[in-house]
Amino acid sequence: MTTQINDQDREHLQAFPPDLKTQVMEKIMSLAPVQNMVYRGNNQFEKAMLNIRREGYGLIDVQPHETAFISVWYRKNGSFLGKGADVTMLLWENGEDSDSTTLMSWKI
Numbered sequence: 001m002t003t004q005i006n007d008q009d010r011e012h013l014q015a016f017p018p019d020l021k022t023q024v025m026e027k028i029m030s031l032a033p034v035q036n037m038v039y040r041g042n043n044q045f046e047k048a049m050l051n052i053r054r055e056g057y058g059l060i061d062v063q064p065h066e067t068a069f070i071s072v073w074y075r076k077n078g079s080f081l082g083k084g085a086d087v088t089m090l091l092w093e094n095g096e097d098s099d100s101t102t103l104m105s106w107k108i
Helices: 007-015 018-030 044-054
Strands: 035-040 058-064 068-076 085-093 100-107
Touching: 007 058, 018 058, 018 068, 018 085, 035 044, 044 068, 044 085, 044 100
Parallel strands: none
Antiparallel strands: 035 100, 058 068, 068 085, 085 100
16 A cells, blocks of 8 residues: 555655644544545545545555555645645555445544
8 A cells, every 4th residue: 555655645744744743633533524434345545545636635644554554634725714624534454355445534
């Protein structure tokens, strides 16, 4: 799954301010997601990642595990006074029958 992360994603990850990343991660851990969808089958992770990039999100965190891969994506939104943001987390899991991709989204 780390091969799906491109150079632009890596650049955004490195440039994203660590203090803002900490705030974002704390916020999403304290809130219920506004969207939680599970997809099964091959290529669902890749499709979800392409959509996230197309919607203007930038990578802020990556957590590879033995049978799972988590990526967190961030974009500012045009909410009141421009202080809001949208955050999406993709969780890919390698299952016995098929892979699954969970997409969770928050408005912070």
